[in-house]
Each structure stands twice: as structure tokens, then as C-alpha cells.
Amino acid sequence: MKPIILADEQQTIFFGKQLAKQCLSYLLNNNSTIVIYLIGELGAGKTTFSRGFLQQLGHVGNVKSPTYTLVESYQFDEFSVYHFDLYRLYDPEELEFMGIREYFASRSISLIEWPQQAQGILPIADIEVHLSYLKLERTATLLAKTEKGQAIINQLHLANT
Template identity: 45%
Template sequence: MEVLLESAESQQAFGARLARAVRAPSVLYLEGDLGAGKTTLTRGLLHGLGHLGPVRSPTYTLIEPYRLTGLSLYHLDLYRLGDPEELDYLGLRDLLGQDALWVVEWPGRGLGFLPKPDLLIQIRYEGQGRLLTVTARTAAGEAALGRLRNLPD
């Protein structure tokens, strides 16, 4: 699925739409250049799930947990990760059994230590906007993508 988004606001709106399509447990990988809007998309997703507070990029903390009604979301930003083995120090293995959503920015830096993604979302610059390519990687991802396609814009 490809979606062209013209602004940060439309990117957040798509994140809110995505919130209505994904189900826990799910893992979403977000790939894109610096400034492409990975955290902006995550902000929309969290607001769509009912989070009312700020959404910060976990660039320095690597992981930011959000407790929502009946759900946890773990936002990871692995840009500053020196070695994938550092993920063990974050206690990620303890989080794997939880009924949670994971949103992982820069997932390539954690290969071998991260769970397989249900959805891969690639964000590319397209003029002044962003082109999002959403690809399912599991059966749960296929189901989420099917729901996403059937939701109104």
C-alpha cells in the first residue's frame, strides 16, 4: 500500500488511522531518512490510541513506554545504538511476552535482537510531502493492512 501525505498534519492523521487498524501484539518497523517523519507518524498513532500527552523521540533514551487503556506501546529509536547487543540491557526480552505494540525507528540497527515486524512502513521524501509504503510481513500484518485499506481517509 502506498500513500502520499502532503504535510506533517496528514502524516499524523494517517498515524491515527493506523491506530484503528493495528491490534496488539504487533511490531511496526519505521524506516526513513532523518527528518522523514517517523516520530510524527508515531505521534499520530499514539493520539489515535487515546494518548493525550506529548510524544517525544526516544533518540537518547532508546525506548519510551506508553501505558494506554488496556494496552502498552513501546516506541524505540535505535539511531544511536552502537551494537544490537545493547538491546539486551534495555530489557527487551522481558517485554516480548506482553500484549503490546512496538514501534521501532531505525530497526536495521537492531537486527537479530528485535522481533519480526508485522508491518514495515517506509517513509520517503516526495517533493514537499512524504510517500509511505506499508508492507505486511506476517499474517497479523496482512490483517492490519486489510483493515487499513478499508478505513476512510
Template identity: 45%
Template sequence: MIISLNGLDEPHLVRLAARLAPALRDGGTLYLRGDLGAGKTTFARALLQALGVDARIKSPTYSLIESYRVGGLDIHHLDLYRIADPGELEWLGLAELSDGLSLVLVEWPERGAGSLPSADLQLRLDHADAGRDLAARALSLRGEAMLAAWDPARPG
């Protein structure tokens, strides 16, 4: 299943993240792909806020990973932009993240190829004339359920 949306401005992107949040409360792995400045961190931050993270949400660009706990759900937000080789990730203990009980959000997943849990859902954000385009693609049965529960077209 694939959902494509075009010409999104930042407020619309934030609303879409908030609408996706309920579908992720049982955990899973979400890959966020796109060029620099395409909106990956904006989407991740809005998603974390919608999930109930009330702490300051820092971009993990330098720390590589920021973790949160909300209502019994462990959430791990990774930003691998600064990784040159997937071998650099060994010390992060990423194997423990693939237990299926946590929510793992990964920006720049291509830089951690082979070291990351498999994605359930992949979002691709691209620059577009009037904003951004978003394509959401399910990569597992869990991802199919996430997309089925998401209603991106709902007004508001």
C-alpha cells in the first residue's frame, strides 16, 4: 500500500504527523527518507509531540539517538546524517531496538544499511514547487496496518 500527497506546507505536514501518531502507539520502525531540508525532522518532531512526548525534542543529528518513554512505549529517534559507514553504529546497540515493542524513527536510514531494524513503514519527503511531496509506503504487515489506520485526507 502506498499513499501519496503533494504540495504540502509545513502546517499540513505537522497535522499529517499528528494523524499518524495513533497508528504507531504499538511500536514498529519508521524510516524517514528525503533530501536535506525536506521536512524529516519537522515530521518526526510533530509525531513525537502527538505521541505525548512533553520533554524538549532535540534533533539527534549530533547525538545520533534520542530516546523517550511515553505511556509504556519506548521511542527511539535516530538521525544518521553524519554517519559515513554503517559500522559506526555498532556501539549504539541497535539490535536491541528491533524487539518490536519500541517505536523506532530513523532519519537517513540509507546511512545505516544492514545495521538497522527493518522498516514497517517508509515515508519519503521531497521538495516540491509549493512545499513538499510525501509518499508513505508499507513494508510489512504491521506497516499495512499503520497505513490502514492513518487518515491523511481527513480535513482539519
């Protein structure tokens, strides 16, 4: 998919909302989990994207990066969303101690910042969202890593035409 230009914070939030709509549609029709890796430098917009994503699903209130807690849970009527920030993870084994596999065992969506910190422990991503700087703007690129991810991205593309 061609990079999407995100001129400001509002466009990053809107982009998160658009992807959330398609993930929700998929999740409500499939008893499944969706794993999304958020990849980018510090300040590239990963948490801002997550804020828009969660707002679209109905969360009201702050969305902060779980830098020190590693994960924030958001409970909705029919599913859960787990927002991970693994930036400060020193040893991937820490995730085993917190029962990481249980987060991927039920109908849920996982947004994972800094997934490279836990290589070998995390499940494969369905979708990778790459956020990067472009002068004063940011760009976002979506990569499907599974058939499920491709189905979700295909619907996103159709929703934007």
C-alpha cells in the first residue's frame, strides 16, 4: 500500500479511527484475535494513532502510552483491546511472567508498540502500521502479514474510495 500522508495529529487520529472501523467489522463477524504492530521512532504517532483507534471503538477518556505498565486493557461488550508499549522491556521473558499468551487467546485486538523488543514471544502481526516522519508531516504505511490482515486492509481501501 502506498504511504498515506498524515499532515497533523487530527489526521493521525482519523487514520486510527478508519482502521478501527474495519477491524471492528472483521471482529464482529469472526470469533478471532487481531494483532497490529505499530512501528516507528519515538514521537512518530503510535500512541496518537492508538487514541483514534480506541475512540472509534467507543472508549471515552485518556489513552496514554503504557510505557511503564507494558499493557493497558480496554473492555468493550463483545471484545477487548490491549494496548502494549514494549519500549522499556528489557527481557522478552518478562512477558511470559505476565501471561502474555492469555492476551491472544480470546476475541480481542492487540495494538503493540515496539514489537521488536519481544521478538520470538509475540504472535505474528496481522497488520503492521509503519509511522515515520516526512519533514513536518508523518506518513503511515500498512502491511498485511496474514490473510486476515489483508482482508481488513482491503476493506479499508474500499472505505476510502
